[in-house]
Amino acid sequence: MIEQLGNGLLLGLIVAIASVSLSLLYGVTRIVNFAHGEIIALGAVLTLFFSSSPESSFLYLDRFSPLGSSFIVSSIASILLCGLFGALLELCLFRPLRKNNYGNVAVLVITIGLSIFLRHIFLLFASAKPASYALDLQKREDYFGIQLTPRNVQVLIIGSVVMILVGLFLTYTKTGRAMRAVRDSSELASVSGINSDYIITLTWIFSSMLAGFTGIIQGVINNVRWNMGFLILLLIFAGSILGGIGTSFGAMFGGFIIGMLVQLSVGLSFMDGHTEAKNAIALALMILILLIRPQGIFGSKERIS
Amino acid sequence: MNKAIIEVNGLAAGYVKGLNILQGIDLVIKENEIISIIGPNGAGKSTLLKAIMGLIPISGGRLYISGNELTNFKSHELIKKGIGYVPQVANVFPSLTIEENLEIGLWTKTKNSKEGKKEIFEMFPILSEKKREKAGNLSGGQRQLLALGRALITKPDVLLLDEPSAGLSPIAIDEVFKSISEINNKGVSILLVEQNAKRALTFCDRGYVLDQGKNSYTGTGRDLLDDPNVIDLYLGKL
Numbered sequence: 001m002i003e004q005l006g007n008g009l010l011l012g013l014i015v016a017i018a019s020v021s022l023s024l025l026y027g028v029t030r031i032v033n034f035a036h037g038e039i040i041a042l043g044a045v046l047t048l049f050f051s052s053s054p055e056s057s058f059l060y061l062d063r064f065s066p067l068g069s070s071f072i073v074s075s076i077a078s079i080l081l082c083g084l085f086g087a088l089l090e091l092c093l094f095r096p097l098r099k100n101n102y103g104n105v106a107v108l109v110i111t112i113g114l115s116i117f118l119r120h121i122f123l124l125f126a127s128a129k130p131a132s133y134a135l136d137l138q139k140r141e142d143y144f145g146i147q148l149t150p151r152n153v154q155v156l157i158i159g160s161v162v163m164i165l166v167g168l169f170l171t172y173t174k175t176g177r178a179m180r181a182v183r184d185s186s187e188l189a190s191v192s193g194i195n196s197d198y199i200i201t202l203t204w205i206f207s208s209m210l211a212g213f214t215g216i217i218q219g220v221i222n223n224v225r226w227n228m229g230f231l232i233l234l235l236i237f238a239g240s241i242l243g244g245i246g247t248s249f250g251a252m253f254g255g256f257i258i259g260m261l262v263q264l265s266v267g268l269s270f271m272d273g274h275t276e277a278k279n280a281i282a283l284a285l286m287i288l289i290l291l292i293r294p295q296g297i298f299g300s301k302e303r304i305s
Numbered sequence: 306m307n308k309a310i311i312e313v314n315g316l317a318a319g320y321v322k323g324l325n326i327l328q329g330i331d332l333v334i335k336e337n338e339i340i341s342i343i344g345p346n347g348a349g350k351s352t353l354l355k356a357i358m359g360l361i362p363i364s365g366g367r368l369y370i371s372g373n374e375l376t377n378f379k380s381h382e383l384i385k386k387g388i389g390y391v392p393q394v395a396n397v398f399p400s401l402t403i404e405e406n407l408e409i410g411l412w413t414k415t416k417n418s419k420e421g422k423k424e425i426f427e428m429f430p431i432l433s434e435k436k437r438e439k440a441g442n443l444s445g446g447q448r449q450l451l452a453l454g455r456a457l458i459t460k461p462d463v464l465l466l467d468e469p470s471a472g473l474s475p476i477a478i479d480e481v482f483k484s485i486s487e488i489n490n491k492g493v494s495i496l497l498v499e500q501n502a503k504r505a506l507t508f509c510d511r512g513y514v515l516d517q518g519k520n521s522y523t524g525t526g527r528d529l530l531d532d533p534n535v536i537d538l539y540l541g542k543l
Contacts, residue, residue, distance in 0.1 A: 174408075178409065181405075184401065187380075189398075191390045192409050193381050
């Protein structure tokens with residue numbers, strides 16, 4: 001099991017960041033966004049699109065690499081475009097739905113439709129074959145008994161810094177506070193002088209940028225696939241719910257635990273040869289924990305009066 | 306003569322298009338006044354406050370704030386025009402600390418945030434003691450004080466209060482009404498919706514009685530308390 005610790009840390013980090021972005025979006029907009037996985041994939045696909053080398057196996061896109069092979073520049077551009085995509089989703093789709101008082105279930109079904117639509121757009125343009133960024137191959141080395149490549153270590157550091165920055169942003173900035181206020185009650189935020197629509201748009205941008213970032217690091221650690229967001233979506237939901245849906249720090253923690261457990265369970269003896277079933281144990285544990293603590297690990301019971 | 310801060314003429318509004326709960330309400334709140342709105346359940350009292358606050362669309366009539374027509378302005382824009390509002394339920398941000406709740410009230414202000422908080426903490430010392438606690442852990446009475454503080458921190462000209470005594474203990478109700486009175490003494494007009502009609506009419510300068518979305522009676526608090534029709538319909542025999 002110990003040999004899975006490095007992979008566990010990496011998957012834990014990915015699920016943790018993705019859970020924060022999903023949980024924040026849910027908290028502020030009350031939208032259970034099934035298309036969140038596709039925004040994650042969008043970050044990875046766009047980065048591949050921008051930085052792909054001529055010999056890339058990406059269909060149609062193999063000769064299009066406007067930003068050359070600069071992976072960093074391509075990543076930053078992709079994250080910004082994911083933010084723009086989030087803003088467009090809010091302005092062109094979810095805000096009109098909100099203004100027309102569409103029910104939660106209707107909006108949920110729309111996000112499922114959006115997810116399927118986007119995923120197949122990726123399939124159409126990016127082929128079904130997994131692709132990798134044009135980064136040199138690295139060997140795993142020993143870091144305090146954990147096997148990781150130097151790039152994995154960089155990813156762990158950058159990912160942790162991003163999570164800390166997100167935490168600081170939500171806790172200490174005026175906008176972060178306003179996001180938490182709209183999460184508690186958008187009506188009360190409005191009558192406190194906050195333009196809730198503006199904060200919701202900012203949340204879409206912020207959450208989508210975070211999701212795009214997650215996709216990029218997922219692409220670095222594994223590879224880029226058309227359905228990579230969909231495959232990880234269930235783990236993200238599990239992480240958010242386990243931590244306490246709507247609580248950012250809970251989602252961070254819950255996501256990390258789920259990601260770790262999924263990967264560590266691969267090392268269990270009876271899982272030998274059945275690694276595709278690795279989600280089972282983590283999700284079973286999630287159900288167990290929620291039976292005991294329905295509000296999630298960090299979710300709090302609050303007075304209703 | 307005191308000038309009108311809020312003036313409502315023939316206001317019609319409702320939650321669903323074509324189904325107006327308010328059917329032509331007239332109302333004036335002048336500087337420094339305490340106005341009570343009373344009436345049976347479903348008369349449209351809370352709906353009136355929500356319509357004034359831009360939380361539900363106004364389908365007829367006009368709303369003037371300090372002489373300017375602001376019909377169907379958005380809530381966050383009305384706050385800048387000098388209105389404060391405390392809803393009946395969900396009137397604090399439960400996951401934010403008390404201090405953060407007050408800071409949210411300062412969203413529209415760029416300066417004097419420390420000064421504003423200090424004033425509120427002086428007015429409500431209990432909030433100062435618990436300023437790092439989550440608002441969700443406060444008792445009903447303390448929540449009401451925090452909600453008042455959050456609305457007051459913008460220094461509004463008029464404060465709209467939706468049933469501030471709902472669900473509170475008699476001691477907490479006394480405390481909340483004492484605070485409202487102090488706020489009014491500082492020059493803030495009060496528009497109060499209350500279930501406790503006798504208390505509200507004793508407390509206010511003038512009152513409006515609503516019934517089925519229309520004005521039915523209006524007058525000074527004393528006059529309404531003595532009016533046999535109002536007694537029969539809403540107050541019961543004294």
